[in-house]
Amino acid sequence: MNYLVARSVMKRAVAGGHYVSSCAAAAGIRALTPLDVSAASGLEARGLSMVLIGWRRMMSTAAESSSTSAVAEKDDKSKSVTRKEEKGDVVVSSYWGISRPKVTREDGTEWPWNCFMPWETYRPDLSIDLTKHHVPKTFIDKVAYRTVKLLRIPTDIFFQRRYGCRAMMLETVAGVPGMVGGMLLHLRSLRKFEQSGGWIKALLEEAENERMHLMTMVELVQPKWYERLLVLTVQGVFFNAFFVLYMLSPKLAHRIVGYLEEEAIHSYTEFLKDIDSGAIENVPAPAIAIDYWRLPKDATLKDVITVIRADEAHHRDVNHFASDIHFQGKELRDSPAPIGYH
Ligand SMILES: [Fe+2]
Numbered sequence: 001m002n003y004l005v006a007r008s009v010m011k012r013a014v015a016g017g018h019y020v021s022s023c024a025a026a027a028g029i030r031a032l033t034p035l036d037v038s039a040a041s042g043l044e045a046r047g048l049s050m051v052l053i054g055w056r057r058m059m060s061t062a063a064e065s066s067s068t069s070a071v072a073e074k075d076d077k078s079k080s081v082t083r084k085e086e087k088g089d090v091v092v093s094s095y096w097g098i099s100r101p102k103v104t105r106e107d108g109t110e111w112p113w114n115c116f117m118p119w120e121t122y123r124p125d126l127s128i129d130l131t132k133h134h135v136p137k138t139f140i141d142k143v144a145y146r147t148v149k150l151l152r153i154p155t156d157i158f159f160q161r162r163y164g165c166r167a168m169m170l171e172t173v174a175g176v177p178g179m180v181g182g183m184l185l186h187l188r189s190l191r192k193f194e195q196s197g198g199w200i201k202a203l204l205e206e207a208e209n210e211r212m213h214l215m216t217m218v219e220l221v222q223p224k225w226y227e228r229l230l231v232l233t234v235q236g237v238f239f240n241a242f243f244v245l246y247m248l249s250p251k252l253a254h255r256i257v258g259y260l261e262e263e264a265i266h267s268y269t270e271f272l273k274d275i276d277s278g279a280i281e282n283v284p285a286p287a288i289a290i291d292y293w294r295l296p297k298d299a300t301l302k303d304v305i306t307v308i309r310a311d312e313a314h315h316r317d318v319n320h321f322a323s324d325i326h327f328q329g330k331e332l333r334d335s336p337a338p339i340g341y342h
């Protein structure tokens with residue numbers, strides 16, 4: 001088997017998201033594609049027992065000729081391997097030389113996460129002022145403030161005091177503005193041959209931080225099918241609306257986010273009240289939260305909500321600050337961005 005064939009096979013295997021053993025790759029043995037699975041028996045007959053097929057593809061091939069129950073079984077197995085993959089139990093082909101060096105915690109134990117690394121973790125500033133509020137003065141401020149207050153009405157009606165569910169759903173929205181703003185500043189930087197003053201990174205950091213809030217909340221509350229449907233709809237509308245808004249008026253867009261963050265602080269404060277009163281059980285903190293916020297091993301849900309609320313206060317300040325920069329007739333790059341908070 002020559003090098004080109006092996007390379008093309010590996011390309012297809014990697015693109016298809018399935019796994020080929022590194023020994024097969026090293027030996028240049030051809031892995032099977034869906035079109036030539038039927039040739040597998042022939043290959044075996046020729047004694048090529050080292051041919052290893054990505055097992056996901058094997059599962060899907062088998063499913064074509066099996067019953068519905070087999071399909072369900074495939075799904076279960078597929079999910080279990082996806083989980084394994086996330087934990088790093090499945091070794092992906094090293095043909096491309098991509099591998100993650102072993103990362104350990106400070107105490108020497110293995111770092112279990114691939115979605116964030118120890119150097120991306122932090123301790124939030126819990127002394128941040130939670131009561132700060134931008135008093136709406138200009139027409140733009142008032143539009144932003146009213147918009148957020150209006151958006152809160154259906155949220156209050158739908159979720160009421162189910163704060164776990166409410167937080168999880170709102171975090172699916174909260175991760176959008178930073179990504180949209182960061183993306184548009186990125187495109188502007190490319191278009192205008194100019195630096196962003198660190199604001200691309202700052203806004204993308206915010207988006208990532210919001211997504212980590214969601215990854216934490218989802219450990220505590222599993223979304224129901226109609227909530228997933230709601231997220232799908234809301235994301236479709238909100239992403240596009242915010243994208244257009246940011247292009248038309250970044251000043252208004254950042255002000256709206258600033259007020260949304262003020263609402264988030266309020267929601268998390270109510271959440272904490274319900275934990276204190278016993279209405280919400282103060283369960284142990286999820287492992288992902290303990291590592292991400294460098295919490296003590298015996299941290300609880302209350303600790304997690306407290307640090308998330310501090311994050312929201314930081315987002316509030318950043319976004320009101322960004323809106324103020326625009327209000328003063330300047331560009332964001334004229335003021336250094338708050339990078340590295342997270
Ligand atoms: Fe958040």
Ligand SMILES: [Fe+2]
Nearest residue numbers: 174261312315
């Ligand atoms: Fe936030």
